[in-house]
Amino acid sequence: MKNTVVGFINKPKNYINRIDKNTFVTNSGLLFYLLVWYLNPSNKLLVVFSLVLLIAIQLKLKDLSLSALLIFVITSIFLVGKSYIIQLYDLKAYPDLKIIYPFGLISQVTISISDVFFLLFAAALLIDCLKKKIIIRKLISVDILLLLFVIYGIFADVLSSKRFFFSLFLKKSIFEYALVYFYLRFWAKNINNFFSSFFSLIPVIVFFQSFVSIQQFLQSSPLGKNVEFNHGITTFGVVPDEINFVFRPIGTFDHANSLGIYLSSFLPFILLGVIINKSYLFAVSFLFGITTLLLSLSRSAWLAFFISLIGFLYYF
Secondary structure, eight states, rough: OHHHHHHHHHHHHHHHHHOOOOOOOOHHHHHHHHHHHHHOOOHHHHHHHHHHHHHHHHHOOOHHHHHHHHHHHHHHHHHOOEEEEEEOOOOOGGGGGGGTTTTTTEEEEEEEEHHHHHHHHHHHHOOOOHHTTOOOOOOHHHHHHHHHHHHHHOOOOOOSSSSSSHHHTEEEEOOOOHHHHHHHIIIIHHHHHHHHHHHHHHHHHHHHHHHHHHHHHHTTSSOOOOOOOOOSSOOOOOOOBTTSOOOOTTTSSHHHHHHHHHHHHHHHHHHHHHHHHHHHHHHHHHHHHHHHHHHHHOOHHHHHHHHHHHHHHHHH
């Protein structure tokens, strides 16, 4: 009986060990996204699914901080989570405005799924710090500028914000990505492991966003999935080239421009993958990504992609 149990436990572990690391990250990320889309789990179940994926990637990479960081990247496209409404001003002194703002001036903050795994990532870094596994490197100008930027934001909140902790919470994304940057500079045991795994995830993320967005465009509305941030049809702009009866897909983001900028950031890297790897997944993701970028009607994203593409071609 004991041997049977051990064999049952070792089967998935042996399967994981036989696959190349980057291939495993790509396949597990794609499977995760498709399961989340079709099973449509609640936020709590989505955390459970993400934990299972974390365990699987950890078994393969055997680096908790790196595995948690990859899960943070994978779940960062989901903006849903536990939301809280914060009243900034009650408007009692302006009764005429109560008709327009019955609850006063409010702001919504969300603890997203990725925030949960960022905390796990930060905890893993703290353990490494206690074990003194930090690589001491000389600070460069970019490090100093980023530190000054973060410190300036905190200092500005101390001087001007009446809700200091709320203001800090609104900067959580800045703090998160700043810590990721310094992790890659000083903590990462092998920075190439992260970038190779991250590069393997890029076509999966773009494919999934395009997969969702093209379905939204064909239906001319969000699809009502739990991972979609907006479930209603929103008119983002009233300009000559954006007529009201043309729906702009948003993927899992809050705005079509956010989707467009996200895609324009990744598409040059996918083009690099098409040239170097000649991978079918990279090619399909690039084709879908370009299509979704056009459907987003995001002029800023088009310009950003054009500039990045020119820089890419100049570099090579």
